Every structure is written in C-alpha cells, then in structure tokens.
Amino acid sequence: MYNPQLNQQGELIHLLTTEGLPKRILNQVLDRAAEFVAQGADGNKKFGHLAGRSVFNLFFENSTRTRTTFEIAAKRLSADVINLNIQASSTAKGETLLDTIHNLEAMGADLFVVRHAQSGAAHLIAEHVQPGIAVVNAGDGRHAHPTQALLDMYTIRHYKGDFTNLRVAIVGDILHSRVARSQIHALTTLGCPEVRVIGPKTLLPTGIESLGVHVHHDMREGLKDVDVVAMLRLQNERMSGAYLPSTQEFFKYYGLTPEKLALAKPDAIVMHPGPMNRGVEIDSAVADGERAVILPQVTFGIAVRMAVMNIVAENQARRGN
Amino acid sequence: MAIKNIAILNGRLVDPLAGTDRQADLFLAEGRIVGVGQAPADFVAEDTIDATGLVVCPGLVDLAARLREPGFEYKATLPTEMAAAVAGGVTSIVCPPDTDPPLDEPGLVTMLRQRAKAHDLARLYPVGALTVGLKGREITEMAQLREAGCVAFSQGDVPIADLQVLYRAMQYAATFGFSLRLRPEEASLVNDGVAHDGEYASRLGLTGIPVVAETIAIAQIVQLMRATGCSVHLARLSSGEGVAMVRAAKRDGLPLTCDVDINHIHLADVDIGYFNSQYRFDPPLRSGRDRDAIVAGLVDGTIDLICSDHSPVDDDGKLVPFAEAERGATGLELLLPLTLAWAERAGVALPQALAKVTCVPATFLGFQAGLSVGHRADLTVFDPAATWRVTPDALKSQGKNTPFLGHELKGRVRHTLVKGKRVFDA
Numbered sequence: 001m002y003n004p005q006l007n008q009q010g011e012l013i014h015l016l017t018t019e020g021l022p023k024r025i026l027n028q029v030l031d032r033a034a035e036f037v038a039q040g041a042d043g044n045k046k047f048g049h050l051a052g053r054s055v056f057n058l059f060f061e062n063s064t065r066t067r068t069t070f071e072i073a074a075k076r077l078s079a080d081v082i083n084l085n086i087q088a089s090s091t092a093k094g095e096t097l098l099d100t101i102h103n104l105e106a107m108g109a110d111l112f113v114v115r116h117a118q119s120g121a122a123h124l125i126a127e128h129v130q131p132g133i134a135v136v137n138a139g140d141g142r143h144a145h146p147t148q149a150l151l152d153m154y155t156i157r158h159y160k161g162d163f164t165n166l167r168v169a170i171v172g173d174i175l176h177s178r179v180a181r182s183q184i185h186a187l188t189t190l191g192c193p194e195v196r197v198i199g200p201k202t203l204l205p206t207g208i209e210s211l212g213v214h215v216h217h218d219m220r221e222g223l224k225d226v227d228v229v230a231m232l233r234l235q236n237e238r239m240s241g242a243y244l245p246s247t248q249e250f251f252k253y254y255g256l257t258p259e260k261l262a263l264a265k266p267d268a269i270v271m272h273p274g275p276m277n278r279g280v281e282i283d284s285a286v287a288d289g290e291r292a293v294i295l296p297q298v299t300f301g302i303a304v305r306m307a308v309m310n311i312v313a314e315n316q317a318r319r320g321n
Numbered sequence: 322m323a324i325k326n327i328a329i330l331n332g333r334l335v336d337p338l339a340g341t342d343r344q345a346d347l348f349l350a351e352g353r354i355v356g357v358g359q360a361p362a363d364f365v366a367e368d369t370i371d372a373t374g375l376v377v378c379p380g381l382v383d384l385a386a387r388l389r390e391p392g393f394e395y396k397a398t399l400p401t402e403m404a405a406a407v408a409g410g411v412t413s414i415v416c417p418p419d420t421d422p423p424l425d426e427p428g429l430v431t432m433l434r435q436r437a438k439a440h441d442l443a444r445l446y447p448v449g450a451l452t453v454g455l456k457g458r459e460i461t462e463m464a465q466l467r468e469a470g471c472v473a474f475s476q477g478d479v480p481i482a483d484l485q486v487l488y489r490a491m492q493y494a495a496t497f498g499f500s501l502r503l504r505p506e507e508a509s510l511v512n513d514g515v516a517h518d519g520e521y522a523s524r525l526g527l528t529g530i531p532v533v534a535e536t537i538a539i540a541q542i543v544q545l546m547r548a549t550g551c552s553v554h555l556a557r558l559s560s561g562e563g564v565a566m567v568r569a570a571k572r573d574g575l576p577l578t579c580d581v582d583i584n585h586i587h588l589a590d591v592d593i594g595y596f597n598s599q600y601r602f603d604p605p606l607r608s609g610r611d612r613d614a615i616v617a618g619l620v621d622g623t624i625d626l627i628c629s630d631h632s633p634v635d636d637d638g639k640l641v642p643f644a645e646a647e648r649g650a651t652g653l654e655l656l657l658p659l660t661l662a663w664a665e666r667a668g669v670a671l672p673q674a675l676a677k678v679t680c681v682p683a684t685f686l687g688f689q690a691g692l693s694v695g696h697r698a699d700l701t702v703f704d705p706a707a708t709w710r711v712t713p714d715a716l717k718s719q720g721k722n723t724p725f726l727g728h729e730l731k732g733r734v735r736h737t738l739v740k741g742k743r744v745f746d747a
Contacts (some may be wrong), residue, residue: 004595019524020535096637096640097642098640098641116642118642118643118644118645119525119526119527119596119643119644120525120527120595120596120642120643120644121642123388123595123598124642125640127595128640138524141526141527141644142460142526142527142528143525143526143643144526145528178526181524181526187470201424205522205523205529206520206522206523206529206531207519207520207523210520210523210524211523211524229737236727286643
C-alpha cells in the first residue's frame, strides 16, 4: 500500500505515524538518536545538520513540553526556529488549515512540526505541502504521536536492550490516546511479543485487539510479570461524566501504586509521557521511585526529535537534487 | 412549445414495472407513450432517436437529492443540478427540506417549485419539513404544505431529540395519511462521532458512531408506528442490523419502507484510507459486513430502492481534516452507473435492478414508471456498455466531490426525455 511517509526509495520524508513504518526505519531513528546522545555526552551540544533551514513549530493545540523539546532539538541542529501558536491567531479569523500552511511555505519553511486537535491533520498537510518540505507530526487528535512513541522505544531499548523478549503494558485512557496507538505500532513492528492494554471498557477503543494487543481490565492481571509499564495521562475532561465516575475510583483501580507495580517484574521500568497527574494515574511514590524513567525519557526525547528532523530533512534534500 | 411526436427505434426496452427486457420501438406523443412495437395508426414521427445498442427505460426517480436552493447557492444551484440530473438520466428529483430557510412554509415550497419550472428539465418534488425550522419542537402545517406540493415530510438529517414531538408528528401525519421520511439516528449516540465505530476508526483515532445509534432509532420508530399507524420510509440505512430490523418489521406487516444510497452499496469504512475526506458520510460508511448485508437486503427486497443522496460539496468543504469535512458527495450523475455496477456484481437482472431507481421510487410519488401505452414519456436512453471516467470536467453538477473521482464506470446516458421532450442528448 502507498505510504505517504516514504519516498519511492522507501526513505522517510515525513514522520506522520509509526504505523506502517518498516523496522529498519524505526531502528535508523533510534540509532541516529543514540549517536546524538553519545556526542552530547562528550560535551558536544551543537550540530550543523539544519543550518540555514527554517523549522516552523505549528501548534494548533496547547503544548509546552513537546513544543519546547522540538524547539531545543531544532536549535541544536542549527535550524532557525519559528514558533506559531495558531489557535490564538489565524484559524480564529477563519483561515483554513491549508491556507495557513501555504502562507508559511511562502515564508520559506523547510520543515513543519505540527500538532493539531484533529486526527489526520498531519496527513492532510503532508499531502498538500510542496515537494521538498518535510512534515513531522507532533500529535494529531487521538491518532498518532510518533516522536513520543519513538522516544519511548529509545528508552525501552536503553534499559532493556532488546524488544523480542519483553512484555509491555500500556495503562489508562487508551481511547483518547495518540501516544498509546503510536506505541502499539512501534512495539509490534520492533518485535515485542506481548503488548497489553489495561483500562476500563469506557476508555478502550472498539476492536483494539486488531492492533495486536491483549486487553485487560484488571491491573493485577495486566501488570503481572511485565518488563515495561507505560502509563498514560488522563485528560482533565475525561475525569468526570460518563467515562469515569471519579478520579478517586480511577486511581483505586487503575492508578499505578507501589503495590500494583510489585506485580510486574522486579526490574520493570515505568514510563509516562507527561505531564503527570499524581494521585490520578500514578502514585508519587512510583513517579519519584527508582523504577521510573520519566526524566530520562524527556532527555532522550530531544535526541530522538533531532534524529527525526535530521533524517527527514536529509531525505527531502536528496530528493530535491 | 408544441411537443413533437418522437419515435425511439431499435432500442432494448427494459420495463422494470412489467419486468420485461426486449427489443422494440417506442412511440411518444403529447408527453405519453402511445405505442410499443407498433406505432398508432395515425402516428407521424417528427423526430426519431436511433437507439440501436442502447437501453430504453423509464426515467430515473431519485428520492434524495439536495439541490442546495434556497440558501446554499455557492455550493450548487437549480440550473446546474437540474442539468446534472438529466445528464444522469434522472427525470424526477425529490429534494429534502434542509435548505436555508428550511421548507417549512407553503410559500417557500411554492417559490421553489416556480423556480424549478423556470428551469424545466427534470420534475421536482419537494419534501416538507416535519417541524418548524427543522428544530424538532413544533410540527409544521403539513396539510397546507401538502397542498403546496410536498410529497412527504422529513427532518432531513436533523434528528428529533424529543420523542413526544415525533410521536405527535406521526399521529398528525397519520390523520391525513401522509408518509414520513425519517433518517434513523439517535443523536446522543452519535455525539461527536465521525466514522463507523469499529477497528478502522480506532486505528485512525477517529471518534466512532456505533451501530446502536441507528438500531435504537429504528426500534423507536417501529414502536411509534405501531402506536400511531403512521407509515414511514427510513432514509439511508447503513448497518446490517438495521436491515435485519426492517426485514422483521416488514414481516410483521408494518407500513415500513427504506432506502440506501449509492455510496453505501459500494464502500466501507476501510476505504477511508489515510483520512480521505471524500469518504465522510452521514450515516458513516460501516464495515464490509454491513455493506454486504445492505447488498443482500437490496436483492431480497428488504431495501426497497436506491437513492443518490446527491449532496454537492465544494473543495473548501473537503480540504480540511476528516472530522471537519462536510459530509456527502455528488450523486445525480452516478446513480445509474453505480446501480448498474451493483447489479452486475450481485447478479441482478436489468429490469429488477432498474426497478430500484425507477418504478419503485415512483410509487412514492404516486405515479407508475413503466413502458406501456399511457405511461409518462419520461425516459432514459443509455449505453450499458460505454465506460467513462469520473472527473470534475465530466460532471455537470457544481459538486465535483465524490469518492468515485477517477473511477471508470460503465453506463452512459445518451438521451433523456421528460414530458415527451428531449432535455438531454450526449
């Protein structure tokens, strides 16, 4: 099937989703990120890969952390970075998404980092940008958040070495989570033999089994003997109403506490994409405990985003020649 | 303008009303069929159509086509859509009341019909609004709307949230023997959904519309029909379970009929691919199993007829993220070829297939669409073997958007006649 992320040579020219990306490309990103981490450890923080290029951070939806890490990553690659907080400006004036994109193209953009509340927004943009311009999805609706998933894969590989003998549990609001979907596709492609999702039925998408995961509703069952626990953020607007009765009840049944974590393997790691809701999906004792790798995730995130931008820009430039 | 005597020679006459398919000549005068096989004694042809190798059938009757007038003229206008209709072989169009303003007053209906007469191509049959402003609160002056020319009453795509109002509307309609066209959908279960609630929407992260949104509405309507005796036509079924419920209600003898649109016969949710907004429909495209059940329902007669659900949408309505895209597609010019494609795949003979778009919908408008002496000279002459590619340029409708853009379809209209006059020649 046609894959809009790859050129005819099978190289990555946009990063829109982890679904359908071959293992060699996922590994290419992880390996490139590892090089940046290693060079960073040698005290080298600035690289020239994107010198003279313009990276536009287009955030149609609020974000501090993701936008900041993309900004840092682009600056470390020597790009000119322009941050646009769009929900405050043009769409409110009635400009369409593609009008905005075409205007920014006219300003000389080379790479768009896009976050949008609608699933598929990054695909739409990638389909309509001029040749040579790369699109990196920084989160579209409930659909995908590929750089988050890749930094999670980096983190898992860093601590566990390999994916082919791991059990991974993804816990919480799977229904509304673009992170969970992107993690699932990346994990199954990288050869993880058992991916579990744990949550109440109101927060699990219909037919999620078709993505190759095992569904659990009971934390005690789902966490048993896992190597990795990937927690998800529970959005404020889901905390009441018909999805869940209360944060207290959610925490009691699906919050990660030291007692529940004890069911996982003794060396299991705990990840979270942030920002965390302490006492809602995760107990502070776990979040601050020695199994948590939440802060290293953030650090690796910069290297992974550098790797992604470096690779797509490189492949776009080569295509232009 | 005087109506010429026309002879259509050497055509393959497919008469869905009689269930026949044979080679014969057809003779028209005064807007009626006056001879089949043999001309009446005193007949002098003033015009002839050579229909060698072509099918001659009653003109198509489309029970759901939005012409966008009044109110949405930037999307389409009566002249463009009338031209599209006759180019597609559609001679009678039923238009839903969801215009701006909605067709909730007799004056508006009269105005629309006047304007349609000025563009005298296809016949126009308006459906009146069931509630004032389609707001679902107060019922309209149905009897007076009927006098103004409304053939039925509907809410368009706006469901009635208050069952008390629907109950009263059905009682009132039943008083006069009016039929309601209702789209079975429970709005609270649709919520902000945009695609069939299934594996594919889960994968794409699109908010789902569960099948129960349709089946619960059908269950409510069926119970209200039992209570009120009102006859109802369900517009555009989308699910296999919905088809099964209609089958059961018909078996119980309820005056229930239903249709499906051309898109839902051929497409399923997986066709959305990478968020292709051409596939944004209300109701949503459901699973392949649902589509197969719809096809089976058409074949066994549970689904009475096929409509185009013609909805011209401009590019601005489609070049946006999937969930923000406008629903619907152009359809008047695709009704015939997509019906033929269904028939070919399902192994349905031409008279039975064309019945779904000619004589069956015609009964809802109170006339017979056949090829016998005395029937209306509303006719479509088409080449069943000619293929054509669906492109914006090939479409007369102002709406150029459809999932079938780029597809090669079989069945090309050569001549369309309305009231005995040639209104389209290719």
